[in-house]
Amino acid sequence: MYRSGFIAIVGRPNAGKSTLLNSLLKEKIAISSDKPNTTRNNIAGILTQEDCQYVFVDTPGIHKPQQQLGRILNKNAYTAMEDCDVIAWIIDCTQPFGRGDTFILERIKKLHKPTLLLLNKVDMLTKDELMKACLAWQEQYNFDELIPISALEKDNLDELLRVFKAYLPEGLAMFPEEMKSDHDETFQMCEIVREKILKRTNQEIPHSIAVVLESRKEDENHMDLGMLVIVDKPSQKGILIGKQAKMIRSIRLASQKELSEKFHKKVHLDLYVRVEKNWRNQHEKIKEFGLDELDDND
Numbered sequence: 001m002y003r004s005g006f007i008a009i010v011g012r013p014n015a016g017k018s019t020l021l022n023s024l025l026k027e028k029i030a031i032s033s034d035k036p037n038t039t040r041n042n043i044a045g046i047l048t049q050e051d052c053q054y055v056f057v058d059t060p061g062i063h064k065p066q067q068q069l070g071r072i073l074n075k076n077a078y079t080a081m082e083d084c085d086v087i088a089w090i091i092d093c094t095q096p097f098g099r100g101d102t103f104i105l106e107r108i109k110k111l112h113k114p115t116l117l118l119l120n121k122v123d124m125l126t127k128d129e130l131m132k133a134c135l136a137w138q139e140q141y142n143f144d145e146l147i148p149i150s151a152l153e154k155d156n157l158d159e160l161l162r163v164f165k166a167y168l169p170e171g172l173a174m175f176p177e178e179m180k181s182d183h184d185e186t187f188q189m190c191e192i193v194r195e196k197i198l199k200r201t202n203q204e205i206p207h208s209i210a211v212v213l214e215s216r217k218e219d220e221n222h223m224d225l226g227m228l229v230i231v232d233k234p235s236q237k238g239i240l241i242g243k244q245a246k247m248i249r250s251i252r253l254a255s256q257k258e259l260s261e262k263f264h265k266k267v268h269l270d271l272y273v274r275v276e277k278n279w280r281n282q283h284e285k286i287k288e289f290g291l292d293e294l295d296d297n298d
């Protein structure tokens with residue numbers, strides 16, 4: 001019997017959703033970082049096996065929104081939960097159940113779908129601590145399964161796949177076997193640059209940037225890319241460029257390196273920084289930067 005279906009990977013920011021997606025696919029599909037709300041779009045990772053096609057959907061971390069962008073990020077995650085066959089709620093098991101979790105749990109209760117709780121980051125806990133965490137989480141809800149994993153160390157992921165399969169409906173593959181993700185190259189390129197920025201900046205800057213591809217020219221061995229980095233305050237532009245342009249240079253070089261590796265070509269990247277004041281509260285801008293894919297104007 002062939003099985004196929006959608007598994008929504010949801011949870012609070014920083015729980016390890018994107019790391020898990022990449023570990024399951026054995027390929028970098030989504031960017032990750034230690035900054036909350038790294039992921040902004042729903043990103044499918046498709047794993048096709050002999051008797052099963054898993055469509056994992058990485059989602060933005062569900063959080064208390066401060067801006068319109070935040071509300072749209074939550075909406076993206078909620079939509080994935082509504083559209084999936086199985087919910088994989090991933091939690092950072094070094095953190096106790098908190099207020100942020102109650103919002104997610106309320107949604108889960110309403111959906112009446114198979115829900116697996118993935119206790120992630122077990123590499124940070126002793127066996128005793130893990131046991132206590134499992135007991136504490138079990139009290140919150142009647143989960144179909146509790147599975148301890150380490151997305152980073154790829155611990156217990158074979159077991160996780162085995163369990164997921166049991167909850168997927170019978171059905172044919174929905175995507176061609178060679179298809180690994182539902183996002184195009186432009187998206188992946190911009191995300192690589194955004195990740196390099198997230199890793200080098202702090203506080204408001206990681207949340208305030210957007211990256212847009214302006215130009216792409218290439219031949220067999222070379223690729224010339226021009227990208228726009230949007231910030232939402234003039235002061236952020238200075239920080240991003242840095243003293244003697246050191247910061248932007250470091251972002252550019254690290255991005256070029258990864259882009260060259262990924263696309264098997266020598267990449268030359270130009271970066272321009274532009275201020276779009278308060279863009280995170282403007283729906284038109286959010287859409288323009290590709291962050292509201294659902295576009296139902298709420």
Ligand SMILES: Nc1nc2c(ncn2[C@@H]2O[C@H](COP(=O)(O)OP(=O)(O)OP(=O)(O)O)[C@@H](O)[C@H]2O)c(=O)[nH]1
Binds near residue numbers: 121
């Ligand atoms: N020790 C440990 N760290 C992990 C594990 N999984 C993820 N991390 C780290 O946790 C941080 C957040 O990981 P992400 O995968 O970006 O988290 P996310 O849930 O996608 O976060 P958002 O996209 O912001 O919602 C990164 O620094 C990861 O390296 C794990 O199993 N063990």
Ligand SMILES: [Mg+2]
Binds near residue numbers: 017030039059
């Ligand atoms: Mg993520």
